[in-house]
Amino acid sequence: DQQVKQNSPSLSVQEGRISILNCDYTNSMFDYFLWYKKYPAEGPTFLISISSIKDKNEDGRFTVFLNKSAKHLSLHIVPSQPGDSAVYFCAAAHRGNQFYFGTGTSLTVIP
């Protein structure tokens, strides 16, 4: 059973607007959450992370929000740029082991 779920397989956003990617998890033992970005024919690359003791982490145009009570996290990209077009994977881990990933959301930023 999927412990990490990304229910939106795809998302299209106009350049300059905000992109919001969502992720839900089921295991309350997860204490670390990450977002990865993947371009075609490449491996996923780390984008941003958040510890379970925080509810927000920001890095430039990227912000991750964590709502532990809802077991939900989201990635905000603002402003969105065409180069952000990629597949985004949400991941969750417990004590740095057994990183579980979602099915991914394909983001298209339209120029």
Place this chain on the structure above:
Amino acid sequence: DAGVIQSPRHEVTEMGQEVTLRCKPISGHNSLFWYRQTMMRGLELLIYFNNNVPIDDSGMPEDRFSAKMPNASFSTLKIQPSEPRDSAVYFCASSTGGSNTGELFFGEGSRLTVL
């Protein structure tokens, strides 16, 4: 550092053949992971090693799949016999492990096609 290195990048084989995928983790990383990417399940964890020891192989789909890590710098994922439904991209990743701030570093993947 060269990053996580996987080989081959592409493999096309016929059903019933043995397939061996290889991975060299980043030097100094003590955890290694094998993932399979499919449309339906996304990045699916197959097995992970800590200090060369398999810790959890519950994600390995069948007995046809096996993985080894004979030393800290090399791991293999073997499929014998291969089937068309094994067609996917297989990723290897490594990390420093055991920390709630570490991240996974992925290789570029091995795309397997079983005819």
